[in-house]
Amino acid sequence: MTDAIELEIEQRRRDLGGGIEVGRVLPFAKRRMVGPFVFFDHMGPIDVVPGAPRSIDVRPHPHIGLSTVTYLFAGEMMHRDSLGYEQAVRPQEVNWMTAGSGITHSERFEKGRAVGDRLHGIQAWVALPVEDEETAPSFSHHEGADLPQWSDAGVHGQLIAGSAYGLTASVSTHSPLFYAHLDIAPGASAEIPAGHAERAIYVATGAIEIDGRRCGAGRMLVVSPAASRVRALERSTVMVLGGEPVGERFLYWNFVSSSKDRLAQAASDWKAGRMKLPDADHDDFIPLPDSPVPPAAPAMS
Numbered sequence: 001m002t003d004a005i006e007l008e009i010e011q012r013r014r015d016l017g018g019g020i021e022v023g024r025v026l027p028f029a030k031r032r033m034v035g036p037f038v039f040f041d042h043m044g045p046i047d048v049v050p051g052a053p054r055s056i057d058v059r060p061h062p063h064i065g066l067s068t069v070t071y072l073f074a075g076e077m078m079h080r081d082s083l084g085y086e087q088a089v090r091p092q093e094v095n096w097m098t099a100g101s102g103i104t105h106s107e108r109f110e111k112g113r114a115v116g117d118r119l120h121g122i123q124a125w126v127a128l129p130v131e132d133e134e135t136a137p138s139f140s141h142h143e144g145a146d147l148p149q150w151s152d153a154g155v156h157g158q159l160i161a162g163s164a165y166g167l168t169a170s171v172s173t174h175s176p177l178f179y180a181h182l183d184i185a186p187g188a189s190a191e192i193p194a195g196h197a198e199r200a201i202y203v204a205t206g207a208i209e210i211d212g213r214r215c216g217a218g219r220m221l222v223v224s225p226a227a228s229r230v231r232a233l234e235r236s237t238v239m240v241l242g243g244e245p246v247g248e249r250f251l252y253w254n255f256v257s258s259s260k261d262r263l264a265q266a267a268s269d270w271k272a273g274r275m276k277l278p279d280a281d282h283d284d285f286i287p288l289p290d291s292p293v294p295p296a297a298p299a300m301s
Contacts, residue, residue, distance in 0.1 A: 002210075002211040002212065002213055003211065003224060003226045004210055004211035004213075004223055004224055004226045004227035004228075005210060005211060005213055005221050005222070005223055005224065005227065006222045006223060006224050007030060007031055007221075007222040008215065008219060008220070008221055008222075009025055009026070009028045009030075009031060009219065009220040009221075009222070010218060010219050011023030011024060011025050011042055011218045011219070011220075012024045012025075014041075016058065020043075020046060020056055020058075021046075022041045022042060022043050022044075022123075023041065023042035023218055024040075024041055025040040025041070025042065025202060025220050026038065026039055026040040026220075027039065027251060031222055032248075032249070033127065033198075033245070033246075033249065034198050034199070034200040034222060034241060034242055034243075035175075035177055035196060035197065035198040035199075035241070035242045035243030035244055035245060035246075036126045036127045036128075036129075036175050036177055036243050036244070036245070036246045037124055037125070037126055037127075037177075037179075037200075037241055037242075037243070038066065038125050038126070038127040038249050038251065038256055039066075039123075039124060039125035039251070039256075040122065040123075040124050040125075040202065040220070040241075041122065041123045041124075042122055042202070042204060042218065043119060043120065043121050043122065043123060044074075044075070044118070044119045044120040044121065045074065045118055045119065045120040046075075046118070046119045046120070047116075047117075047118050047119075048075075048109050048112025048113065048116060048117045048118070048119060049112075049116055050112075050113065050114065050115055050116045051113065052109070052112060052113045053113075054108075054113070056109055056112075056113075057106065057107065057108040057109055058106060058107040058108070058286075059106055059284050059285055059286050060080075060104050060105065060106040060277050060278055060281055060282065060284070060285040060286065061104060061105070061106070061254050061285065061286040062099075062102060062103070062104045062254055062255070062266065062269075062270045062275045063097075063099035063102070063103055063104075063105075063254050063255065063256075064099050064100070064101065064102050064103075064133075064255050064256065064257060064262070064266045065099060065100070065127065065128055065133045065249075065255065065256040065257040065258075065262070066098075066099050066125045066126060066127055066128060066256040067096060067097060067098040067099065067125070067126045067128065067173075067174070068095075068096070068097045068099070068105075068123065068124075068125055069094065069095075069096055069122075069123070069124040069125070069126060069160070069161065069179070070089050070094070070095040070097075070107070070121065070122075070123050071089075071093075071094055071121055071122050071123075071124075071160055071181065072089060072090060072091045072092075072093070072119070072120065072121035073091055073120045073121050073181075073204065073237065074091055074118050074119065074120040074121070075090075075091070075109075075111075075112065075117045075118055075119035075120060075121065076088055076089070076090050076109075076110075076111040076112070076117060076119075077089050077095075077107050077108070077109060077119070077121075078107070078108045078109075078110045078111075079095050079097070079105060079106070079107055079139075080105060080106050080108075080278040080280050080281040081097065081103055081104065081105035081106075081139055081278050082103055082104040082105065082137075082275070082276040082277060082278050082279075083103065083137060083138070083139055084278075084279060084280075085139040085141075086280055087139070087141045088111075089141070090143075091121075092143070092147065092158055092181075093141065093142065093143040093147075094141070094142040094143070094146075094147060094160055094161070094171060095139070095140075095141055096139070096140050096141075096142065096161070096171050096172075097137075097138075097139045097140075098128070098135065098137060098138045098139070098174075099137055100128065100132070100133070100134060100135035100136055100137045100138070101133075101134045101135065101136065101137065102137060102266065102269070102275055103137035103139075104275055104276060104277055104278060104285075105278060106278060106281045108281075120204075122202075122204070122239060124179070124241070125256060126161075126173070126174075126175075126177065127246050127249045127256050128174050128175075128246070128256075129174055129175050129246050129247075130246070130247060130258050132174045133257060133258060133262075135174075140171065140172065142169070142170055142171055145170075146169065146170035146171070147159060147160060147169055147170070147171075148167040148168075148169065150165065150167070153188055154184065154185035154187070154188025154232075155182055155183070155184050155185070155188055155189075155190045156182070156183045157180055157181065157182045157183075157190070158180065158181045159178075159179075159180045160179040160180055160181060161173055161177060161178070161179040162176070162177040162178035162179055162243065163178060164178035164180055164193035164240075165180070165191065165193065175243060175244055175246055176196065176243050176244045177196070177241070177242065177243030177244070178193050178196065178240070178241065178242055178243060179239070179240075179241045180193070180239070180240050180241075181237070181238075181239055182236075182237075182238045182239075182240060183235075183236070183237055183238075184206075184208070184230070184231075184232035184235070184236045184238060185232060185235060186232055186233070186234050186235055187231070187232065188231070188232055189229045189230060189231040189232070190229065190230055190231075190232075190238070190240075191228065191229055192210075192223060192227050192228055192229060192230055192240060193240060193242070194225075194228070196242045196243050196244060197242075197243075197244050197245060198222070198242050198243065198244075198245060199222075199223050199227070199240070199241070199242030200220050200221060200222045200223065200240075200241055200242060201215075201220065201221045201223065201230055201238055201239070201240050201241075202219070202220040202221075202238065202239040202240075202241070203215055203216060203217050203218070203219055203220075203236060203237075203238055204217065204237040204238065204239060205217050205235075205236060205237040206232060206233070206234045206235050206236025206237060206238075207232070207233040207234050207236060208230050208231060208232055208233060208236050208238060209230070209231045209232075209233055210223065210227055210229075210230050210231075211226075211227065214233065250263055250294060251263075252266075252267060252293050252294060253267070253288070253289055253291075255267065260293070260294050260295065263293050263294065264293045267288055267293050270288050271287075271288045
């Protein structure tokens with residue numbers, strides 16, 4: 001590794017069922033989180049053909065202790081949740097759902113099943129600070145002026161959340177972070193936002209160079225404070241992200257918490273049917289996996 005690069009992470013392919021496959025980037029064995037970002041999946045590109053079965057959809061499922069961030073480069077997904085929100089997300093828009101004490105939702109490819117579609121995007125989870133893990137669940141949708149855009153010297157950017165590049169997105173976050181989408185022309189270079197303890201760059205398409213090291217599509221570079229700019233070796237779609245650490249987090253299935261006991265309680269609640277399903281999408285749901293919840297650590301004497 002160079003002085004500017006701490007770690008390179010290659011996506012691992014994961015089958016979500018129904019023929020939908022994603023590239024899992026975070027969590028990674030050698031790097032569980034980047035700032036508060038605890039989960040990072042690259043979806044697609046996936047071609048959804050007219051008449052595709054409903055089995056390709058993501059059926060209702062639960063979350064606690066996190067905010068989900070859905071951002072698309074192409075395609076459309078329909079979100080429905082237990083708070084009653086029903087909202088499609090399209091390219092350059094954001095669905096931001098804070099689970100807090102508990103929420104359930106579904107994500108369905110209704111446009112694709114009706115007329116065909118090409119889905120491509122990123123789903124990230126942002127862990128909530130300990131004091132906000134049990135906050136009331138909420139949902140917000142953002143587009144247009146909520147997500148500032150800029151263009152300069154071969155770089156077109158859109159801020160998804162937080163503050164960077166002298167701009168601030170309208171998304172309400174619970175801890176200091178930044179998250180942006182950059183389209184970079186061949187040979188152009190872009191600033192990597194500074195001022196945060198942990199930062200990373202993910203290459204969705206194309207290839208980039210940092211401090212003389214090449215990084216191709218499907219890879220994330222966790223960078224040190226020495227990293228200041230990224231240069232595109234070809235036309236590239238790049239996500240830059242980071243923020244301040246929120247402390248250790250445990251993951252089980254769709255649950256995130258600073259407490260393994262809380263994970264166990266959430267799993268029990270879902271299995272027993274104590275978590276409300278979306279009113280408009282309650283006929284089916286994803287069952288709790290067979291894998292056991294990680295045991296809680298023994299009390300310190």
